[in-house]
Amino acid sequence: MCWRCFSNSNISHPEAPLEALPGASSRRGFLNHWGAGLGLAALVHANAQAQVDVGQSSSMRKLIPAESLEQSARQQYRQTLGEANSKGALAPDDYPQLKRLRAIANRLIPFTAQWNPDARKWKWEVNLIGSKQLNAWCMPGGKIAFYTGILDQLQLTDDEVAMIMGHEMAHALREHARERLAKSKATSMGLSVASQLLGLGQLGDVAANVGTQLLTLKYSRDDETEADLVGLEIAARGGFKPEASVQLWKKMLGATGGGKGQPGFLSTHPSGNNRIQELEANLPKVAHLYEQARQTPAGTQLN
């Protein structure tokens, strides 16, 4: 998962090098293969009432213009993919695990716009990077990456992948990066929130220079809970089994030794068990969405 969420975990391997993918020679023209198709898919959205309760997004985020931040994210995404590509670690379009990720994304994207209307205009992209990192993220504007480490080490099912992807999409939809950057900048400038909101307008130059910060931002526990619940609902609407969210976190805890009282995940992320409880409490709210999605023939669920 986003190693923002797992940055202290001893299995996230944040420094793990890129690894060439077997059979994946350097990908040419990777910049424009896929986003356009999903952009169209994103135009269709579910006009449905949210079932999980996460409240309003923070108004602080508006201090940073979304477009400027998304442009910065696009540049950082290209740079990350370019680096992977140069090492043969960027999965080509016909790579089976990448096709699987994109098929899952295609089932989730129609249900994103209800969480952020601007997402209708996003050019979603999903890519797979060869690395042992237990990692996945979605940058502002819908730029997603998974690392082979998280798929391989946790032996994720499609339902579990959908929960991670929904969680990461939710961070982008709820604009948690935009909010974090706005808050940290306002604080570092010694300015009160009120003076920012009343007098100084947007912090456009901040968004233009965030670069790699987007890969290392730490979200708050509230952000993580929001992402868990919004992701759960998006995945359920896409026809992925809600219980997989709980299963995923149990796997994650097991992989880090947290369940055995070892130092590691639980010591640095004491919310691990709490988030399982939170997810379990929300399963009944989304169960009917999952059943509906399962009973709707593919291709007609987007009305």
Ligand SMILES: [Zn+2]
């Ligand atoms: Zn997260």
